[in-house]
Amino acid sequence: MTTTSSGAAVQVRELRKVYQVHEKEPGFLGSFKAFVRRQSREVEAVKRVSFDLAPGEIVGFLGPNGAGKTTTLKMLSGLLHPSGGEARVLGFEPRRRQTEFLRSITLVMGQKQQLIWDLPALDSFLVNQAIYEIPEAQYQATMREFTEVLGLGGILKKQVRKLSLGERMKCELAAALLHRPKILFLDEPTIGLDVNMQEAVREFVRDYNARFDSTVILTSHYMADVTALARRILVIDQGELVFDGDLSRLAEQGSGGKTIKLQLRQAVTPEQLARYGTVVQSDGLSAELTVPRREVSVRAARLLGELDVADLTVEDPPIEAVMAELFGKGAGRSTPETPQDEREEAIA
Numbered sequence: 001m002t003t004t005s006s007g008a009a010v011q012v013r014e015l016r017k018v019y020q021v022h023e024k025e026p027g028f029l030g031s032f033k034a035f036v037r038r039q040s041r042e043v044e045a046v047k048r049v050s051f052d053l054a055p056g057e058i059v060g061f062l063g064p065n066g067a068g069k070t071t072t073l074k075m076l077s078g079l080l081h082p083s084g085g086e087a088r089v090l091g092f093e094p095r096r097r098q099t100e101f102l103r104s105i106t107l108v109m110g111q112k113q114q115l116i117w118d119l120p121a122l123d124s125f126l127v128n129q130a131i132y133e134i135p136e137a138q139y140q141a142t143m144r145e146f147t148e149v150l151g152l153g154g155i156l157k158k159q160v161r162k163l164s165l166g167e168r169m170k171c172e173l174a175a176a177l178l179h180r181p182k183i184l185f186l187d188e189p190t191i192g193l194d195v196n197m198q199e200a201v202r203e204f205v206r207d208y209n210a211r212f213d214s215t216v217i218l219t220s221h222y223m224a225d226v227t228a229l230a231r232r233i234l235v236i237d238q239g240e241l242v243f244d245g246d247l248s249r250l251a252e253q254g255s256g257g258k259t260i261k262l263q264l265r266q267a268v269t270p271e272q273l274a275r276y277g278t279v280v281q282s283d284g285l286s287a288e289l290t291v292p293r294r295e296v297s298v299r300a301a302r303l304l305g306e307l308d309v310a311d312l313t314v315e316d317p318p319i320e321a322v323m324a325e326l327f328g329k330g331a332g333r334s335t336p337e338t339p340q341d342e343r344e345e346a347i348a
């Protein structure tokens with residue numbers, strides 16, 4: 001695989017994006033005023049972000065609404081020009097959108113569809129085959145694989161508009177990966193899907209990554225996607241990269257303690273359990289306690305020594321809880337600032 005000089009598949013240095021947002025007061029008077037004197041202000045959506053992705057790595061890209069995830073992925077796929085800094089993807093400069101670059105990447109946006117609405121998905125696949133100049137034998141082989149893994153049989157010839165959301169998303173993924181890209185930018189690929197379908201998409205991404213040693217950066221509001229696929233997590237908040245590290249280290253960012261789960265041979269009361277930690281749940285023979293991180297081994301040893309314990313496990317708090325704690329306080333301030341329609345206009 002072509003990589004940057006540092007050996008990274010994706011290299012991002014001090015990347016910035018500033019949007020010009022035009023503002024208008026509501027109503028006719030507002031429109032008139034805006035016509036006479038256009039008001040605008042700058043939104044710094046991505047602030048000097050730097051990271052490297054190694055070839056074959058799957059990275060979860062997390063952050064609250066409006067944090068800058070989509071903007072970053074759009075810059076990496078060359079849809080948006082950065083306002084500053086540098087990005088290299090397999091050694092290419094995304095903004096130049098060279099043919100070889102476009103053949104090597106894909107951007108899947110769960111909220112936007114790329115398939116042709118009124119035609120069967122198969123027709124969109126044929127269009128992609130032509131665009132990416134996929135040789136017939138490779139096309140047939142990939143179609144066979146994807147049909148099997150994603151269970152596409154029976155839906156490929158239906159009009160896209162008549163597919164369920166889950167069926168459509170499976171076709172979207174297949175279409176986006178037909179040319180076997182090396183770099184996958186996946187922006188909320190499971191949004192709105194039911195749990196089984198989310199699992200199917202995850203399985204497909206995991207399988208594709210293993211087969212083609214592709215590099216994947218994935219955003220999702222479903223932590224199960226992230227925890228199932230990624231070891232490394234990048235967290236962005238208000239345009240700034242605030243965490244880059246192992247998933248387990250992210251769990252330690254929260255102030256909450258660890259969870260001790262207990263199975264007991266002899267029932268104990270919640271009052272007895274309260275001597276060991278905060279009781280989250282207790283029904284006599286099974287219980288769940290939260291204990292301060294540093295106290296875990298001491299408290300676990302006491303539980304094992306003093307109670308008739310059949311099983312004891314120690315778990316990190318769910319990643320949802322950590323993220324809620326990290327960003328809950330900022331939820332209000334990070335609401336997207338511009339409606340979607342106005343945004344597209346602002347790009348120009």
Ligand SMILES: Nc1ncnc2c1ncn2[C@@H]1O[C@H](COP(=O)(O)OP(=O)(O)OP(=O)(O)O)[C@@H](O)[C@H]1O
Pocket residue numbers: 019020021043044045063064065066067068069070071072335336337338342343344345346347
């Ligand atoms: N075209 C645009 N014009 C102006 N501002 C924009 C535009 N696109 C995004 N923004 C703003 O930039 C910031 C980052 O938006 P972005 O869509 O990258 O966030 P996100 O992390 O992907 O959010 P979400 O999880 O809600 O999809 C937000 O404040 C948003 O309102």
